[in-house]
Amino acid sequence: MDRPDIKRMPKRTNPLDAQKQLLDAVHQNVMPAETVALQYALGRVLAKDAFSTVNIPDYDKTFIDGYAVNTAETKDASTSKPAAFKITGKLFPADYPTAIQVEKGEAVYVACGAPIPRGATATVKVEETRLNNDKIEVIREISSGEGIIPLGDDMRKGDLILGKEQVLRPQDVGVLASLGLSAVEVVRKPRIAILSGGDELIKQSSKNPTRIANNYALVVAGLASELGADAEMAGIMPDALEKVTAKIAKALTDSDIVVTIGGTSMGVKDFVPDAVNALGKPGVAVQGVSLRPGAVSGFGIVNGKPVVMLPGHIGSCIAGFYLFAAPLISQYLGIDGDGMLPKLSAELAEDLETGPQFRFQLVHVRRLVGKFLAKQVEGGSSALTTIVKSNGYIIVPPHTTLAKGSRVEVYLFGKLELSQIV
């Protein structure tokens, strides 16, 4: 029977199938590369393999403050029979390359990082020498190469230094600088527009314009940013089909991925699916997944761009975000697998049993001696404080019983979580 108070009752899709369907539908949408200055490259994804174009160091240099000598002349040297060298010069790190030659019976002072003069085969630490007027005395046999960093010790021309997909860390940025680069090609961040529904948010905002009414959008924007997206809070969708449609149309034009929060369920003012269908083909692909919470999550595709439809309850919204939006961001960044989502293995603190649906279980992970313990966090799926008490989640298949102590794979919400696990 057709009822005006029920919009539809879609079949709930297996969430993992739905996720695969989404990723497959937009698998060609990897972001292009863009060039950024090294100072701004931290956390960005390298677009191409980086090979060394230089030798580092590009000459033999001293590792220590000392004297460069020819080791042949230290043969059989001892405290009672030292090898003596006349000091004929000084070299500093800025003196590269050098034409100075060490002749028989001569030594050159070399400050740490200085080039090795011609004719020298090792450097001897200052503290290991005796000073005798203008000569130094070496009191043991020195092996060839002692105290020297040979040409190419750090890297050689043609070495693969960093592979594409590398999320650039401080040391990676440093190594690119040492190749002589001042900029690097990284994957452009996918622009993700976040739209919130509906009229109650507008009412809140008009009551106090300084207040951030759509706080769930702020949470989603923060999570998306941490995963490498360029997240934009694109405003509030009023409770009217044509206005929702216009907002989504604008967001599709301005960005690579659209995420809506709320308005996806079966209420009479849940206009998002209709709007997505109105905007282009194929429209809504999945509406409703067999996941608890998060069941009314879904997605559509409009002219090749994805619209992720998240539920309005924050717990459900987060579940839908990690099911659809997080892997989408990784795929757009060209990163395989779970992308930038930190994960770890933990022991479950309490028994857990699922019903006919997949479970998105919030957990709070802490460290015990030699292991992580994941405690289930319970609370209404509309309570933001429940998310605040959590630092990650696990996904448990339907009809599964996990005993306390079972090993589970925990996905941490973001980069900021691990540093606070105590």
Add this chain to the structure above:
Amino acid sequence: MDRPDIKRMPKRTNPLDAQKQLLDAVHQNVMPAETVALQYALGRVLAKDAFSTVNIPDYDKTFIDGYAVNTAETKDASTSKPAAFKITGKLFPADYPTAIQVEKGEAVYVACGAPIPRGATATVKVEETRLNNDKIEVIREISSGEGIIPLGDDMRKGDLILGKEQVLRPQDVGVLASLGLSAVEVVRKPRIAILSGGDELIKQSSKNPTRIANNYALVVAGLASELGADAEMAGIMPDALEKVTAKIAKALTDSDIVVTIGGTSMGVKDFVPDAVNALGKPGVAVQGVSLRPGAVSGFGIVNGKPVVMLPGHIGSCIAGFYLFAAPLISQYLGIDGDGMLPKLSAELAEDLETGPQFRFQLVHVRRLVGKFLAKQVEGGSSALTTIVKSNGYIIVPPHTTLAKGSRVEVYLFGKLELSQIV
């Protein structure tokens, strides 16, 4: 004997004692609070405990799309003997607060998030009702409170929502927004100025001005930023005492913490300790620690501000950074313990034996089934590629033998590392 080619040979301090000495010397230097808009609060450290000033929700609301009814009227309801209700109104989330009253025999349509009308004690899912002309039929007994999120379910006035020292995550920012805040008091980031020595960097820069010559400073700046500091690359110190002194003096004026790279050893152009001593009391406090690599690390205090003196070899520099600069940043942010440094427990992949000094051992951690494995990364302490191959480190006391499989505490370099552990 006084030798012109040896500046001094300081006694090496136990690194943990040296670290404590530094932290104690500047324990009063916690940064003041500053107010930032919520949009910019991600990753910042909360300056004060945050208490709720509101009830969320501040009225009973429906969790589902359905009908609000008085449950007393559903007593003994069944498919054969349904309880019938006349639909007298509709409520949506924006309709708060409501004066609508449900009288006997009446039901009100409530969209998910709408307020509960007076007289109703539960909501029934649309799908669980039958529509019969202008009436709905309820076919089972409904319990009081079903489908309702009661006032204060998420949080109540006066609840502690977030404690100070919390590094704000997306969900924390969201919960602050739901308190009606648009800004929050966070701990100001300590400004950390990074100075590099010496002339060879100036020579490199003048050869190619677009090149970033002082790449180690870039690494240190990135690591410091990840730990919550406001890091500035403050330039290159030429190889002359008065110029080094002037650079450090300027950096001390402009920032909260000064970090120098290079020029701390016993070479004839190692001017940093002399400069620090020249600038104010007490000057150099520790020069040289019993740590390998990193032995020539040290610090001074000038008029209450710390100058961390890092070695010029990158491996030693990183060791000194984590020994002195990282805990300093945490202390300035008012965070106890290891601060923002992510850590985990891992099994050592190979035997490890230390000599008379503490060992700063670079490791590469990866995940095996149910555990992390930490493999030692070897390589010259002057090779940046060694750091690139690593994602963390362990500290091993002197004269210690750790068998393969021993459990070790790994400090990851930064927030970006865990997401890349595979």
